Structure formats: C-alpha cells, structure tokens
Amino acid sequence: MTGAHGYSEYATHLRELTTAATSGRSGLRHHLLASIDGEASEQLRRLVPLDYRRQVGAFFTPAALKQRVSGILNSDAYSERYLDPACGSGDLLLAASQALPIQGSLKETLEDWTDRLHGWDINSDFVEAARSRLVIAALLRHDHQVQNERFNLNTSKYFANISTKDGLEALKRQKAFVGHIVLNPPFSVVSSTSSQSWTSRPTSAAALFTYLAAHHLTDGSHLTAILPDVLRSGSRYTSWRTQMNSILMRSSLEIYGQFDEHADVDVFLLSAKIVRGHLSESSTAWWDVDSSAKEIFHSVNDFFSVRVGTVVDNRDPLDGPEFPFARARDLPSHGVISTPSRRRRFTRRVFEPPFVLVRRTSRPSTAQQQPRLAGVLINGREPVAVDNHLIVASPRDGRAESCQALLEVLSSPATSEWLNNRIRCRHLTVGAVREIPWSHPN
Template sequence: MSIAAYGTYARQLETLVTDVASGHWRRVADDVAHALNGQASAELRRTVSRADRRAAGSFFTTGEVRQSYEELLDRSAVSGRTLVIWDPTCGAGDLLIAGTGQFPLGATPAETLTLWNRRVRGHDLYDPFVTVARMRLVLAVLDRHRAVGSDAPLKEHRWRTAFPLLQVGDGLQALREASEGRGFGGRLLLNPPYGMDTALPGCTWSTGRTSLAATFTAHASAALAPGGRLFAVLPDVLRSGSRYRAWRDQLAERLEMEEIRPHGLFDDHTDVDVFLLSAIRRSRGHAGAVAWWPPAAVTTDSTIGDHFRIGVGPVVDNRDPHDGPEVPYLTAKELPGQGEMGLPLRSRRFGGRLIDPPFVVMRRTSRPGQGARGGARGTGVLIQGAQPVAVDNHLIVAEPLASGVTRCRELLKVLDGPKVVHWLDERIRCRHLTVTVVRSLPWG
C-alpha cells in the first residue's frame, strides 16, 4: 500500500464533479457535502497505511481543527479583491477551501473560476493529493453557487483546467525560492509534515534531527514579504518545548504574532496536540516579547525552581555501562501513582551521579488532562531511604534546597493541586514535561 492507492478516490471525485457540473444535484448533494467535510481524510486512512501516511507526513486538516482554523482566518481582516492564498503542503486542499471562504463569487461558477484561478496556489509531492485538492475546490465553488441560487452548468474543459497553480512539487523548495525573490505578500496557509528530518544546511536554530514542521515554518516566515500573513497549524512541542526556543526567537524576529492559541489533539486519529498561529511579516526587526503561552501559564511569583534543584535522572539505561557500585535503581515502572515510597528494589551498577533521598520524582511522559495510575498530570512521588539512588532519565528529579522531607511533602501538595494541573495544560501540551517547565511551576 502507498500514496498511489489514493488515486482511486481522486477518480471518484472527478466522476462526482462531472455530475455536479452538469447540474445533477438531486442525487449527489449528500456526496458533495461528504467530499467537502472529512471524507478526504477518511479515505486517506482507508486506502493508505498508517506507516505510509506517517512517512509522507500526510494528516489532513479536518473536523474541529479545521473549524478553529477557519475562525482564525475570519478574525483577520482581508481585502477580498486582492487576496492570494498559498499552501505549500496542500494535501487534499482543506486549508485552501477554508482560505477561499472569504473570496467573493462571480455571477456564475465559470466566472468564479476565472476570478479564483490565479489567486489559489498550492504544492504537494503527491499527484493524487493535488488532484483531490483541485476537485474539492471545484466542488466548493459549485456548492457555494448552489447555496446562493446562482448555480449554472460548468463545461468540462473549465473544471478540468481549474486552479492551474496547484502543482505537484516540493513546497519547501518553493518557499526557499520565494525567500530569495521578492517574497509572498498574500496569505500563506500551513499544516506542514509533523515528522523529523535532518536540519537543513544553514539552519541557525537547530542541528541534527529536528521537526519538519519547524523547518517548514521557519522557511515560510522567510518567504513572506512585509505585510504577508502566515496562518499555521503546528505541533505544540514547537510552542512549548525547550528545544525549540531558538526557533521561537527566530520567528519573533520576523513576525508580529496576532494570535497563538493551543487547540488540543489534532484529531481522534492523530495523537499529537497542536496550536494555531496567525502572524504578519514585519518590515523591520523584532519589536518585543512574544506571548507563546496564555497569561495563566506565565509565572510571576515564587516557583518550584526557587525551592528545588530540578533535573533529569542521570541514567540512560540502554547506553550507560553497568559498572561502578551496585545501587538502588529507580525507574518509572516502580512508581505508584502518587504518594511516598522507600528505596526501589531494582538495582544496577552505575558509576555516574547518584541522588541522595529525600527527593521527589515526576514522570517525564505526560499528556494533558491526565496522569499515570490515577494521579493528576505532574503528580510527584517522594523517595525516602538511607542510600543514594540511581535515577532513570525518564524521570524528572526535584531535590530540596532546604528543609528535606518537609519541603518535599509541601511539593507533593503543590503538584497535586488544580492550579498546577491547569498551569501545565496551558503551558505544555506535548508528551514530555521539560526541566524548564517544571522549574517554572508556581509554588504555593
């Protein structure tokens, strides 16, 4: 199974367009509604394996995230006469359909295509996706005309040649070419691949394997001309992860942020939390601080980092040699959901840094709204005992700066409180807590 299997759905849409363009609405109206609302994504899941979808980075923007995206577009002022939109990773065209929602119609579907053809631009690496995107845009035109009572037959050569600027091609390369030219001054719509790849030569904010979504967004920001706008759906790790601080700084230098809004899960089939971004390209440099997190997630009073030394457990079990003294070894598997425990029964040889009890550990793996084994998200466990402990790197360690067990028990109450749970869900929605985030948690 491969992306080519999606070509069957592309041919089905061409048949549907043939019927609708001929005016045969009565028997296909429901089919059009499905084609414009979620069917393209469902057919992708049905015809293309998850492994192939992940390899291609193909997750179409549908359902609630598309509704939120449309609201984002609606809140941004637009000139209907001059607007041009471009999606460099267009997939099945969901963002382009959302982007044309503010386009004015002509007197007939044919006249609308004449008005829109040069104002809709898109790229994708896969021919079936581009075909599906073009057919869905044609259906969107025909559906809007029917809704206002100005539908008319559309000749086949008109819809088959519609939207010529939707092309099979490398959207990242197209962005790079735009940044080297005059830049793109319209609306750049973006739901990039969410996989990982090697950072490109010349990248100043990352090295080695990095987020493709970050790479696309960085090049999109560079491709905009002053006044051009970016509207993006991005994985939340870019907003909240410590690793992407330099990426955020680079975007802030180029873009004036209009809205940064956490959304939650991309959809029921994709276990990735995302956020929505709208921004405008500056004509000059960075103008001030950017609020990447809601006000509730910005700490101004005392923080956990004022009372504890925060770090990641020193043991990388599959990499660190088993030499040195035999010591108690703490992993996430031994932890209860919350509360206190003594020294772990597991042990290993370890010659690196050991941690003296009492201390508190938190699981690094975390998802919004829930914790492990009945605990709240971010719940800690107090470790006590008379021996130093080797702690696995899947745990975050909080060592008290003073007051020992008393301060650790105070921390357990803080971590289990609703204020911290809400703060974490606002501040970081990716799957791993970070030292920076834990250090910044509000105290008391």
C-alpha cells in the same frame, strides 16, 4: 514510494463527480457536500497505507480545526491571495475559499479563485483532489443560480496555481508571496540543511516549513499555521522561536489539544503578520502564560534543584558501588517510600534523599479532577541511583517537609492547569518543572 498512488482512485472519483455535477446531473448534492467535508480524510485512511502517510506526514485537517482556521481567516485582515505549500487534498484552501467572495457567475468565481488560491504538494493525486474539491465548493456556493451555465464548463482548466511541487524547495526558490500562507505542514522529522540556522540536528519538518513560509512572505503578509505543540513549548525549539519572533508579529496563539482521534499529537494554532525587524518578544512568550501566573512570585526552581536522573539502564555498565536504584516502572503512582528495593552498581552521580521523583512522561489531563503530575517522595538514608526517565527535585534546604509541600504543589489543580498550558507534549522537560509556580501557602 509504497502507497503513493493509492489515492488516485479517490481523485478519479472526485473528477467524475465534478464533471457530472457541472454538466447538470441532479441528485448529487449529498455526494458533493460529503466530498468537501471529512470524506477526503476517510478515503486517505482507506486507500493509503499508514507507513506512507507517516513518511510524508499526510494527516488532513479535520472539520473542527478547519472551522477554527476559517474563523481566523474571516476575522483577520482581508487577504487577496492564499498559499498552502503542503496543501494535501486542499482542506485549508477550502477554509480560505470561505473567506473569498463569489462573483456573478460560477465561471467568474472559478476564474477569480484560480488567481487567488495557490497550493503545492508532493503527491499529484492529492493535488488533483484539491482542485476538484475547490470546483465543488464554488459550485455549492452558487447552487441556486447556475443550472444553465453548468453545461458549458471545462473545469480542468481551473486552479492551475495548485500544482505538484516540493513545497520546501519552492518556498526557497520562488518569488516572495504577497497574501496569506495557510499551513498544516508534515510533522515528520527531517535532516538538517544549511537553511536551518536554529539547529544542526534532525528537526521537525513543521519547524522548517514554518520558517521558510515566514521568509517567503512579504512584509505585511499573514501566516496561519496548525503546528505540533513541541514547537511552542519544547526547549529544543527555543532558538527556532527566537528566530520566528524576529519576523512574526503574533496576532493569536491558541492551544487546541489533540489533532484528531486518528493522530495523537497536540497542536496549537498560530496566526501572525510578517513584520521584519520589529521589537521581538522573548521565546518564552509562546507559552502564553496567563495573567494570574504572572503575579506568582516563586517557582519550584527557587526551592528545589531539578535534574534528570543519570542512569541509562541499558547502556551504563554495572560497575562501581551498589546503590538502591529508582526506576519509573517500579514506583507507586504517588506517595512516599523510604528506599527503592531494586539495586544496581553505578559509577556516576547519585542523589541524597530526601528528594521527589517525577515521571518524565505525562499526558495533558482531560478529566478536570485528575492531576497531571504526581510525585514520589524518597526519604531513606542511602544515596539512590535514578533512571533517566525520572526527574529528581532535591530541596535546597534538605528538608523532607519541603518535599511534602512539593507533592501538594505538583498534584494541585492550579499546577495541572498551568502545565497543560505550558507544555502539551508527553515528555515533560526539566525547564517546565522548574518553572511550575509555587502556589503552596507556606
């Protein structure tokens, strides 16, 4: 694989740093601290081409997220052992090590942590880096008391349970794990296997890792995972969520936001206990609807029929009668238009005005005042062909006034807040628009 070995330069640097530090060389503190912080990710970006990083989903957990995971591990039931089945250069194992005590000497701590910390990764340079970084973390925890024993340590013999392996295969084949699995899996897409009973289509490697990790754990064990938001909110993963619910009892679900400034994907943090066959929640509970939303009586679906536009412009033949044609890029950002000026021939379903069009791509809003959604009301007389990058909301009572009310609901701060909670990925689903709480006064 191109770029697979670029990281060996940094793995070698870490090995040499570890040897120097454990043989008593002074003046290394600054380098040691950097090596267990963001440096491993910086070096990943410098040494390993983006193509390879994307191919294997190598995006190491940034410091802020690592702190969050560490907080969960420290507040959760104490675990004796931790496993990261896609451990990269060990950031989540470093978070786990913070939840472990140190022993009377550095040697004893390294022996103890070797028993407790387990990890797999397909890239052997990442594995070597993870082992060195854990030795460094132990060394720093003992900092004030180890001068003399440093000279006698052969650090290469520690962390033998962190090894080069395909984590998906190992989760399927190895003996069940008792303890706590920590997971920031690759988010790449993988093809179907027989173990994916929730889908027959290509799916997210993150869904597969989480599913296998949960099944690899014994009852009473724990799982803490950083996962792409689409697993929490996407309709493609409804069946995955239902299946996860039958084995996981969630202790927390935190919507986190963008992974970091280098990976523009929204993530959430899931922490759960394995309890097979417990009374499972519905898969919609993953949306974490807050209590105020639960009190709301009506949703958009009560007043509007919501569908995706029917024209796939580059595929559908230019046959049949000619209609006004609505495309996302021709529309104003919000407001009212009578009839789109572009026209196209089309043989399938067209939409009778009045109706509201909503763009399917919508970023979670960061600025408080900026609404996440905006609609455009079409109120002319001719039926309109609508591109499939748009969502069409047709009022059940056929009235333009209802469409005006919907424009207000869509752009309200309450809807932005609800939607940022309900779905953080960029592609808005019809399901999410249907469920928007109807907060209009009339």
